[in-house]
Every structure is written in C-alpha cells, then in structure tokens.
Amino acid sequence: xxxxxxxxxxxxxxxxxxxxxxxxxxxxxxxxxxxxxxxxxxxxxxxxxxxxxxxxxxxxxxxxxxx
Amino acid sequence: xxxxxxxxxxxxxxxxxxxxxxxxxxxxxxxxxxxxxxxxxxxxxxxxxxxxxxxxxxxxxxxxxxxxxxxxxxxxxxxxxxxxxxxxxxxxxxxxxxxxxxxxxxxxxxxxxxxxxxxxxxxxxxxxxxxxxxxxxxxxxxxxxxxxxxxxxxxxxxxxxxxxxxxxxxxxxxxxxxxxxxxxxxxxxxxxxxxxxx
Numbered sequence: 001x002x003x004x005x006x007x008x009x010x011x012x013x014x015x016x017x018x019x020x021x022x023x024x025x026x027x028x029x030x031x032x033x034x035x036x037x038x039x040x041x042x043x044x045x046x047x048x049x050x051x052x053x054x055x056x057x058x059x060x061x062x063x064x065x066x067x
Numbered sequence: 068x069x070x071x072x073x074x075x076x077x078x079x080x081x082x083x084x085x086x087x088x089x090x091x092x093x094x095x096x097x098x099x100x101x102x103x104x105x106x107x108x109x110x111x112x113x114x115x116x117x118x119x120x121x122x123x124x125x126x127x128x129x130x131x132x133x134x135x136x137x138x139x140x141x142x143x144x145x146x147x148x149x150x151x152x153x154x155x156x157x158x159x160x161x162x163x164x165x166x167x168x169x170x171x172x173x174x175x176x177x178x179x180x181x182x183x184x185x186x187x188x189x190x191x192x193x194x195x196x197x198x199x200x201x202x203x204x205x206x207x208x209x210x211x212x213x214x215x216x217x218x219x220x221x222x223x224x225x226x227x228x229x230x231x232x233x234x235x236x237x238x239x240x241x242x243x244x245x246x247x248x249x250x251x252x253x254x255x256x257x258x259x260x261x262x263x264x265x
Binding site: 034052 | 119126128129158163243246249252258259261262263265
C-alpha cells in the first residue's frame with residue numbers, strides 16, 4: 001500500500017503559514033518561524049497545502065509502506 | 068473542528084484576528100483622507116519584529132497579518148488570481164534577500180528625505196511615490212498643516228512604502244497565486260531571518 005505525504009522544500013519555505021490554514025488534519029506547523037513542518041503521522045497527502053502554497057514548494061510524495 | 072479532530076472549515080466561529088484585513092483596508096483608505104494616518108503603519112513593522120525577537124515565531128505572518136488576509140480574500144473570494152506557480156527565481160533566496168536589501172535602501176532614503184525636511188534643507192513634497200518612480204499628487208490628504216513639516220513628510224513617505232507594496236502584492240496576486248507577496252515580503256523575510264538567528 002502506498003501512503004501519500006506532503007513534502008516541504010524547507011530551504012525555500014518562507015514560513016508564511018498558508019499551508020497551516022488549509023490543512024484539514026492540522027498536520028502542519030511552522031517550526032520556530034523557519035519552515036513548515038509536516039506531521040507524518042497526521043498527513044493524509046490530500047494535497048490541499050500543495051495547491052495553497054504561494055511558492056509552490058510543497059509536493060506530494062508516495063511512500064511505499066510495507067504492511 | 069469536529070469530534071475526529073478534522074477541521075471542516077465551517078461552523079467554528081472565526082477568531083478575532085482573522086478580521087484584521089479590515090484594518091489593513093481601512094489604513095489605505097484613511098491615508099486618502101488624512102496622510103497623518105500613515106504613521107499607524109509603523110505598527111506593521113514593529114509588531115512582527117517584536118514577536119519574532121521575543122517569541123522566535125512568525126505568528127504575525129501566520130495569524131495576524133491583515134495584508135496577507137486581504138490578498139487571500141482578493142485571490143480566493145474575488146477570484147483575482149490566475150493561480151499559477153511563481154517563477155522559480157522569485158522563490159529563490161537570492162531574490163528574497165535581494166528584495167529585502169533593495170526595500171531597506173529605499174526605506175533609508177525615505178528617512179533621509181524626512182531628515183532633510185527636518186533640517187529645513189528641503190521643502191515638503193505633498194506627493195506619494197508609487198513603485199519608487201511615479202509621483203502622485205497627494206496634497207488633498209494634507210489636512211493638518213500645523214504639525215512640523217517632517218512629520219507630514221514621513222507620513223507621505225511611509226504611505227508611499229505601504230501603497231507601493233500593496234500594488235506590487237496585487238500584481239503578483241493576479242499573476243501568480245494568492246499571497247505570493249508573502250514569499251518576497253521584506254517583513255516576512257526579516258522576521259524569518261530573526262527566527263533563524265535565534
């Protein structure tokens with residue numbers, strides 16, 4: 001089974017917090033004002049944050065999960 | 068938020084700070100009627116810096132920035148956005164720090180002009196300079212004339228900074244995604260820098 005997950009390019013993140021506002025699972029926080037941090041446990045890879053990000057630096061990654 | 072902890076976006080009452088876009092819009096309007104209101108804009112510079120310096124967060128950008136909310140509203144509710152990704156160079160650190168530097172240089176130049184007026188080396192210019200280039204006659208907002216000239220000069224200068232950044236923000240809002248201004252906003256870059264140093 002593949003799990004979908006949002007991945008932030010931390011280096012380019014402006015920490016604006018747009019992604020935090022749209023996340024339906026509250027899985028994103030702004031880490032110490034530096035970048036957006038995705039809680040892997042909560043993220044369901046819905047891609048709302050990726051669509052919202054003004055810099056378009058969030059991508060949805062597929063993780064292979066061994067059952 | 069429902070029982071499962073899923074944010075459904077409706078039903079919950081919006082917190083007070085999500086209405087700060089009204090304050091931002093009001094600020095721009097007040098500057099048309101009386102330029103001295105421009106002084107209030109200093110709050111948009113000081114509050115984010117205090118928050119980042121004391122708390123080490125970008126809570127201002129993340130929660131309280133009325134300008135960001137205004138751009139969001141224009142882009143998402145009024146659909147004034149093409150919703151296209153920003154060019155890569157605009158997202159780069161080079162551009163962000165470069166724009167911050169340019170912005171600060173222009174800001175210092177504005178302060179210097181205020182200083183010259185203070186020293187009587189220059190007369191008051193009743194204009195608003197848009198995009199650091201176009202001088203718009205703004206004498207109609209010069210209502211209270213019995214304050215020292217440098218106070219009014221600073222107000223015209225500061226309003227120019229605020230109007231210019233709003234216009235730039237609206238342009239990139241339309242061309243790219245809503246709140247694309249936030250990526251190269253000098254205050255945002257500065258507060259992030261403060262957080263990184265901390």
